[in-house]
Amino acid sequence: MKELTQLQQLFTEGKVLLLDKPLEWTSFDVVAKIRNVIKIKKVGHAGTLDPLATGLLIVCTGKYTKRINEYMGQEKEYLATFTLGARTPTYDLESEPEAVASPQNVTEEDCRRVALSFTGDIMQVPPAHSAIKQGGKPVYLKARKGHDVQLEPRPVTIKAFDILALRLPEVDVRVVCTTGTYIRSLAHDFGAALGCGAYLSKLRRTRIGDFRVEEAQTVDAFVAEVRAAQNE
Structure with a gap:
């Protein structure tokens, strides 16, 4: 040896x-x-x-x-940018944005209200384009072929969800969360709650524990x- x-x-x-x-x-x-x-x-x-x-x-x-x-x-912290007005199949820029509705009337107050609704213990559906396995295979393989992927909601905790800046169509946020949280899903759900759609356009992990x-x-x-x- x-x-x-x-x-x-x-x-x-x-x-x-x-x-x-x-x-x-x-x-x-x-x-x-x-x-x-x-x-x-x-x-x-x-x-x-x-x-x-x-x-x-x-x-x-x-x-x-x-x-x-x-x-x-351990707990994780992220800085992210959500782009409003569209959504994507992958919930981020790995796929092409599809227009939903104009975000021109969205205010910072609207964003803070929606962020507050996602703060605390929530149930989150992971993205279909993720490495979660069904039948021993990552579900993104099915999603990429256009097959329907059904995933059950999972409990996660969003300890902080701060709106840092609103520059339509972009929103800069800070998220502190438990392990297993998908920031892509948070962006998608945030846009759905605002009624205009959103996807994750930038993500940086700033802290682990x-x-x-x-x-x-x-x-x-x-x-x-x-x-x-x-x-x-």
Whole structure:
């Protein structure tokens, strides 16, 4: 068996990495990059971010992968932009917007009232285009083929839902929520409640538990740091 380098041993003993996931990368893309650069297989992330989202991704290596469920269960904070007046099949920009109704008469007061109605313990229907499994297969595979997908509402808690700015047709929001909450679904339901439709057009995860995105490294910075250490 090939002897581990000192750096590999360090990551095998376990590290918690705070990374700022780039736009258009999947969470698995980040994990694959980390595996490739530190040269160990035992690497995993603590909570998926969609490709069109950026922000805090916790990646655990070696023995610390046992902590993944602990981190996944912690409270999360997001900054998001909802675009009013249309909706999409995926509830975000991975599919084409379909016009619903003009949002020109929507006020900030309307947005705050609707946000308040979604604050607290709610039942939320996940998006049909999600990785939730039915019959052992992710439901998005059926949804992409145009098949009808029926998902049951799930209990989630929205601890804070703040309206930060209204720039029609866009609304900037801050959401603090429990694990399992789909911000895409929140955007869709928010638009339905306003009567004009909405979809998620921008998403950034800023916090998981006590970990904040300000503490995170870019993937490129982490890779450069490891390669520099390997060359010492």
